[in-house]
Amino acid sequence: MADIKCAFIVQKPQYKGETSRLAITHAIAYQTVEIFLEDGETVTPTLCFIGEGVLGIVKGQKAMDTYGITSTENHLMNCCLVDLNVYVCKEDLAKYGISESDMPDAEEMGADMKIQIVPMSEIKAKIDEAKHVLFF
Amino acid sequence: MGKLTIGCFPGLVGNWSYDFALKFAGAAKDKGHDVDLWFSGNASASIVAGQKHLKDYSTGEKYLAELIEKGVKICTCEACSIARGVKKDASVKGVQWNAMHWYLASIHGADRVLQIGGE
Numbered sequence A: 001m002a003d004i005k006c007a008f009i010v011q012k013p014q015y016k017g018e019t020s021r022l023a024i025t026h027a028i029a030y031q032t033v034e035i036f037l038e039d040g041e042t043v044t045p046t047l048c049f050i051g052e053g054v055l056g057i058v059k060g061q062k063a064m065d066t067y068g069i070t071s072t073e074n075h076l077m078n079c080c081l082v083d084l085n086v087y088v089c090k091e092d093l094a095k096y097g098i099s100e101s102d103m104p105d106a107e108e109m110g111a112d113m114k115i116q117i118v119p120m121s122e123i124k125a126k127i128d129e130a131k132h133v134l135f136f
Numbered sequence B: 001m002g003k004l005t006i007g008c009f010p011g012l013v014g015n016w017s018y019d020f021a022l023k024f025a026g027a028a029k030d031k032g033h034d035v036d037l038w039f040s041g042n043a044s045a046s047i048v049a050g051q052k053h054l055k056d057y058s059t060g061e062k063y064l065a066e067l068i069e070k071g072v073k074i075c076t077c078e079a080c081s082i083a084r085g086v087k088k089d090a091s092v093k094g095v096q097w098n099a100m101h102w103y104l105a106s107i108h109g110a111d112r113v114l115q116i117g118g119e
Helices: A019-031 A072-081 A090-095 A120-129 B017-030 B043-045 B061-070 B078-083 B102-110
Strands: A005-012 A042-050 A084-089 A116-118 A132-135 B003-008 B036-039 B073-077 B096-098 B112-116
Touching: A005 A019, A005 A120, A005 B017, A005 B102, A019 A042, A019 A072, A019 B102, A042 A072, A042 A120, A042 B078, A042 B102, A072 A084, A084 A120, A090 A116, A132 B003, A132 B112, B003 B017, B003 B102, B017 B036, B017 B043, B017 B061, B036 B043, B036 B102, B043 B073, B043 B078, B061 B073, B073 B078, B073 B102, B096 B102
Parallel strands: A005 A042, A005 A132, A042 A084, A084 A116, B003 B036, B003 B112, B036 B073, B073 B096
Antiparallel strands: none
């Protein structure tokens, strides 16, 4: 009957490598993990973007036009739709000049969840809460 | 004894992280631990059968076969492998094919998780 908390920490920029994207898709997979688990067992991921990992967390991406792939923006909208907690480091966003209004949003698709901009201290608290921490 | 889950993301050739992941998995198994090994990203191309071990390059097949023989569970991300042109019937025997939730399920039961990131 255990819930296992996992913190997915993304510290590499989107599109430069593959793993920063794989962090998102692996975290979203929590939605279907129950097929392998006993009744009542769950995995609760927290997806955190820090350092250069905050690069690419912006609206208006044209990845399909440019690279022929699904954009990080779409993946983040899916995170909101499946109620996945997404945290972005406030200090690192400020460092790169990205504002809160730049954050992708899935409100028009009916998502209740929003990407949360939080201080690094809060992300550290999420790491402390997690049983397993995975760096991407 | 405990259970170790290793997520391995780097490619077979071009770095030694992949090599480390396999040897670490073997060492943990030899000590009596249960070990699961998940391949995603470029590591998912390493399961192709028929690799020729040239001495200037790291190899995966020989070690994968040994790990499977020892009882290490190895699973590749099906989408990652297919995207790289890997075919199930041309992959190392005993490697499972599944989706990312396999990794999360393995993590659920693990005492320790080692995430070895890729490029």
